[in-house]
Amino acid sequence: MAHGYYKNQDQVLARLKRIEGQVRGLQRMVGEDKYCIDILTQISAATSALNKVAVGLLEDHIGHCVVEGTRDDNVDMVAEASAAIERLLKS
Amino acid sequence: MAHGYYKNQDQVLARLKRIEGQVRGLQRMVGEDKYCIDILTQISAATSALNKVAVGLLEDHIGHCVVEGTRDDNVDMVAEASAAIERLLKS
Amino acid sequence: MAHGYYKNQDQVLARLKRIEGQVRGLQRMVGEDKYCIDILTQISAATSALNKVAVGLLEDHIGHCVVEGTRDDNVDMVAEASAAIERLLKS
Amino acid sequence: MAHGYYKNQDQVLARLKRIEGQVRGLQRMVGEDKYCIDILTQISAATSALNKVAVGLLEDHIGHCVVEGTRDDNVDMVAEASAAIERLLKS
Numbered sequence: 001m002a003h004g005y006y007k008n009q010d011q012v013l014a015r016l017k018r019i020e021g022q023v024r025g026l027q028r029m030v031g032e033d034k035y036c037i038d039i040l041t042q043i044s045a046a047t048s049a050l051n052k053v054a055v056g057l058l059e060d061h062i063g064h065c066v067v068e069g070t071r072d073d074n075v076d077m078v079a080e081a082s083a084a085i086e087r088l089l090k091s
Numbered sequence: 092m093a094h095g096y097y098k099n100q101d102q103v104l105a106r107l108k109r110i111e112g113q114v115r116g117l118q119r120m121v122g123e124d125k126y127c128i129d130i131l132t133q134i135s136a137a138t139s140a141l142n143k144v145a146v147g148l149l150e151d152h153i154g155h156c157v158v159e160g161t162r163d164d165n166v167d168m169v170a171e172a173s174a175a176i177e178r179l180l181k182s
Numbered sequence: 183m184a185h186g187y188y189k190n191q192d193q194v195l196a197r198l199k200r201i202e203g204q205v206r207g208l209q210r211m212v213g214e215d216k217y218c219i220d221i222l223t224q225i226s227a228a229t230s231a232l233n234k235v236a237v238g239l240l241e242d243h244i245g246h247c248v249v250e251g252t253r254d255d256n257v258d259m260v261a262e263a264s265a266a267i268e269r270l271l272k273s
Numbered sequence: 274m275a276h277g278y279y280k281n282q283d284q285v286l287a288r289l290k291r292i293e294g295q296v297r298g299l300q301r302m303v304g305e306d307k308y309c310i311d312i313l314t315q316i317s318a319a320t321s322a323l324n325k326v327a328v329g330l331l332e333d334h335i336g337h338c339v340v341e342g343t344r345d346d347n348v349d350m351v352a353e354a355s356a357a358i359e360r361l362l363k364s
Contacts, residue, residue, distance in 0.1 A: 009304075016296055019296050020300070023296055024293060026289050027286055027293070030282060030285050031282075031286065037334070037354070039330060040357040040360070040361065041357065041360060043323050043324075043327045043361070043364075044357075044361050045364070046323055047364040048364040050316050050319055050320050050323075051177075051180045051364070053299075053316060057313060057316075058176060058309075058313065059169060059172075060309070062156070062172060066168075078157055079150065081153060081310070082146055082153070084310050084313040084314065085149060085176055085179075086142075086143075087317040088176075088316070089142045089146065090272050090273075091316075091317035091320040091321040100212060100213075104212055107205060107208050108209065111206060111209070114202045114205055115202060117198050118195055118198045118199065118202070121191060121195055121198065127239050128263070128266050131236055131239060131240065131269070131270065134236045135269040135270050135272075135273035138229050138232050138270070141228055141229050141232075142229065142273070144225060148218050148221060148222060148225075149218075152218040152219070155218075171219050172219070175219050178222070178223060179226050179229070181226075182226035182227070182229040233359075233363075237358055237359045241354075244335055244338070245351045247338075247339050248338050248339050248350075260332060260335050260336045261332065263332075263335060264331060264332035267331060267358055267361075270362060271328065
């Protein structure tokens with residue numbers, strides 16, 4: 001049973017792999033006592049990259065809901081997507 | 092031609108009216124030289140309230156897209172909604 | 183007793199006045215049943231503008247803490263500022 | 274030359290290690306085609322955790338600026354910190 005984002009799975013995995021590298025880079029920077037502001041810049045980059053992945057998944061998810069528009073459980077899927085957007089905005 | 096959020100129009104307007112009051116309250120606080128941290132707390136409250144309105148509008152919009160699922164221009168509506176979510180996350 | 187942001191008070195008030203106008207513009211857009219995505223774009227603009235005011239106030243506040251660096255209550259002021267930043271990030 | 278966050282270095286590294294684990298968990302979820310909304314929840318958790326690290330670093334940095342309050346380059350350090358906060362809010 002696919003969940004709507006399968007078509008971009010490789011791209012999503014490549015992005016997450018890159019974010020993992022950014023987080024490991026952050027550990028190296030902290031371990032080497034790099035300048036705080038440079039570390040914060042790198043954190044902003046990782047957060048942006050995570051949000052980009054989230055928006056991509058949401059786009060596929062919403063598109064999936066739309067295509068399946070006649071299924072009865074779509075109201076719940078829309079409410080679920082909205083709750084996920086709200087969590088992202090608060091995180 | 093309605094745009095999908097009409098069912099909650101009164102609630103949305105009431106929330107925006109309250110946010111307008113919060114922003115006027117902020118002007119009063121700044122004019123009275125209130126403590127900076129209290130002003131920042133009030134800014135966070137207004138921003139949260141704006142995001143709540145945004146999530147509500149998105150929920151109606153996505154629901155509308157889903158209901159209209161057979162229309163050809165829905166792919167664009169999904170892309171548009173995703174772009175709007177991305178702007179919100181960056182704002 | 184001034185609170186550190188007094189030097190930019192006029193600018194801060196002008197920005198908040200403009201944000202109040204944006205929020206009133208949002209009410210007009212909702213009342214006129216404008217397209218949801220355009221309303222969301224305007225919400226993003228208002229949120230960005232509020233965050234800009236917040237960053238300006240924080241800059242003045244931190245600068246004020248630094249200048250007053252020998253006062254005993256500065257540890258609390260720093261903790262307070264950090265808590266305010268955290269609230270902004272979550273709002 | 275220490276940069277102000279050295280006192281919490283172990284804690285910061287432990288948090289970043291945990292975030293690295295969360296990002297690897299995300300790759301596993303995507304690889305196993307887990308439900309999109311669950312993946313988004315996990316992204317929100319990782320983003321929150323990154324922001325928590327950022328706020329901790331900022332608190333140490335601002336505290337450091339305050340302690341060093343008489344140094345001439347502190348105006349720049351405050352401007353730099355504000356720019357970093359702005360980037361975090363936009364990321």
